[in-house]
Amino acid sequence: MEFLDNLVLPQSLEHIRLINYLLILIFLLFIPYIGVLLVTSVLSVIYRSKGRREGNENFTEFSAALIRVPTLNKSIGVILGIIPLLTITLMIAQILHRANTFILEFLLVAFLLGSIGIILIYTYRYSFDFEGIYNRITPQIGDKDLLEELKRTSGGSTRLAAKSGLWGIGLLFFGLWFLLSAVTMILHPSLWEKDAIFVLFDWRVILYAFQFLALSCAITGAFILFSYYYWEGGITNIKEEFSDTLKRVSIHLTFWGALALPGIMLISLLALNPRFLSGGIFTFSTIALILLFVLYNLVYAMVKNRNIKFSGPLFFLVIFIALSVIIKDQIAMGNATAPHAVVLNAEFESYLAELIGERGVAEVSGKEIYDVRCASCHTFDQRLVGPAFNNVLTKYEGNMEQLVSFILNPAKIDPQFPPMPNPGLRPNEARGVAEFIMETYKK
Numbered sequence: 311m312e313f314l315d316n317l318v319l320p321q322s323l324e325h326i327r328l329i330n331y332l333l334i335l336i337f338l339l340f341i342p343y344i345g346v347l348l349v350t351s352v353l354s355v356i357y358r359s360k361g362r363r364e365g366n367e368n369f370t371e372f373s374a375a376l377i378r379v380p381t382l383n384k385s386i387g388v389i390l391g392i393i394p395l396l397t398i399t400l401m402i403a404q405i406l407h408r409a410n411t412f413i414l415e416f417l418l419v420a421f422l423l424g425s426i427g428i429i430l431i432y433t434y435r436y437s438f439d440f441e442g443i444y445n446r447i448t449p450q451i452g453d454k455d456l457l458e459e460l461k462r463t464s465g466g467s468t469r470l471a472a473k474s475g476l477w478g479i480g481l482l483f484f485g486l487w488f489l490l491s492a493v494t495m496i497l498h499p500s501l502w503e504k505d506a507i508f509v510l511f512d513w514r515v516i517l518y519a520f521q522f523l524a525l526s527c528a529i530t531g532a533f534i535l536f537s538y539y540y541w542e543g544g545i546t547n548i549k550e551e552f553s554d555t556l557k558r559v560s561i562h563l564t565f566w567g568a569l570a571l572p573g574i575m576l577i578s579l580l581a582l583n584p585r586f587l588s589g590g591i592f593t594f595s596t597i598a599l600i601l602l603f604v605l606y607n608l609v610y611a612m613v614k615n616r617n618i619k620f621s622g623p624l625f626f627l628v629i630f631i632a633l634s635v636i637i638k639d640q641i642a643m644g645n646a647t648a649p650h651a652v653v654l655n656a657e658f659e660s661y662l663a664e665l666i667g668e669r670g671v672a673e674v675s676g677k678e679i680y681d682v683r684c685a686s687c688h689t690f691d692q693r694l695v696g697p698a699f700n701n702v703l704t705k706y707e708g709n710m711e712q713l714v715s716f717i718l719n720p721a722k723i724d725p726q727f728p729p730m731p732n733p734g735l736r737p738n739e740a741r742g743v744a745e746f747i748m749e750t751y752k753k
């Protein structure tokens with residue numbers, strides 16, 4: 311998004327690190343909230359139509375109770391839904407400034423669709439209040455005409471409510487899909503070369519969506535149990551039948567969500583470019599796994615003893631699992647954008663130098679990328695893990711494109727060497743470092 315990109319300036323490394331930390335914080339608030347909102351709305355719409363079809367008031371009541379969970383009041387949707395979507399977009403615009411990709415377009419679409427989706431879900435939620443009032447006043451109305459008219463209006467509003475529920479869920483879902491695609495692109499630079507439509511249906515995006523859904527189901531179930539049976543001693547005057555539905559659905563959600571998580575996490579770790587792995591990612595993945603194991607036991611105990619007095623611990627456990635999973639992904643995102651941060655820092659310094667009149671002090675530097683990403687395996691005149699550049703660069707003279715494409719996507723070449731791992735650079739970074747090694751080698 312050019313106008314978004316023009317809005318921001320290159321940042322220093324310290325700033326980018328700060329933005330990365332803030333992003334972690336925002337994702338920590340946003341993902342659990344939006345997950346609960348999505349899952350409860352879907353269930354609410356399902357149980358509402360089920361209740362209507364079977365004339366079962368329990369289901370209708372359950373449906374209303376569900377949607378009230380994430381929409382307690384209006385500001386929650388704005389504070390935990392719409393504002394984070396916007397801030398995420400702006401912050402990633404900073405981190406990927408001039409990276410020349412459509413990630414920002416994706417984020418903008420996510421923001422628009424997501425916001426409208428949230429508003430529509432709120433519309434759906436308020437329709438329940440209207441219906442409640444309607445059901446209370448109709449028995450008291452003697453006037454036949456008035457009653458007829460009220461029935462008509464109410465019918466229309468019910469249909470509208472059902473529609474806004476469905477549309478809200480649909481838009482929110484697609485908005486989130488774009489957000490997840492953007493995050494997946496950041497984690498997998500090889501996707502940058504592809505067309506947007508292929509990115510949206512890449513298997514890694516689908517994997518990430520599954521992780522999000524599994525996490526959301528686990529949180530939602532635990533949160534419902536927590537707010538009904540634990541918070542402030544629990545709600546006491548619930549009808550038995552209603553309460554049974556509530557418990558059954560919540561436990562199932564948490565259990566199946568939590569059960570799916572380890573496999574998904576493992577595959578996404580294996581799919582990640584090894585260059586982006588770091589100790590932190592393993593630490594937080596391990597923490598998540600241990601907590602998940604505790605959770606299975608807790609759920610088992612709850613189902614076996616048919617009691618829900620562990621709802622409190624269960625909820626906190628799920629929250630800590632969610633935090634670990636989100637932090638692990640954010641660390642990976644930070645690692646993935648680190649080389650670009652080096653480029654931005656160089657730009658920032660030359661920008662600063664220009665401001666204070668010292669032209670040409672720093673330039674966007676392939677050298678820094680070389681130092682961080684290549685020097686561990688390559689020097690110019692000695693063989694390390696990889697060949698000495700002086701021995702291999704001759705064939706690339708006058709053939710910069712081929713060199714850039716090798717660096718972006720190393721192929722197996724010389725049987726005397728192991729294959730070179732993909733350094734995970736952006737196209738412009740690969741070009742920078744290619745120019746640098748070519749120039750240095752010629753000297």
Ligand code: HEC
Nearest residue numbers: 683684687695696697702717722723724727728729730733
């Ligand atoms: C983990 C070690 C490692 C890192 C890091 C690494 N390389 Fe390599 N590189 C290798 C190995 C091993 C080969 C030999 C691959 C082969 O012949 O199949 C190689 C080969 C090359 C070649 C020669 C290709 C050819 O046509 O023979 C170039 C050019 C190159 N690397 C550039 C880079 C650049 C630029 C970076 C940093 C962005 C980098 N490498 C980072 C291990 C590494």
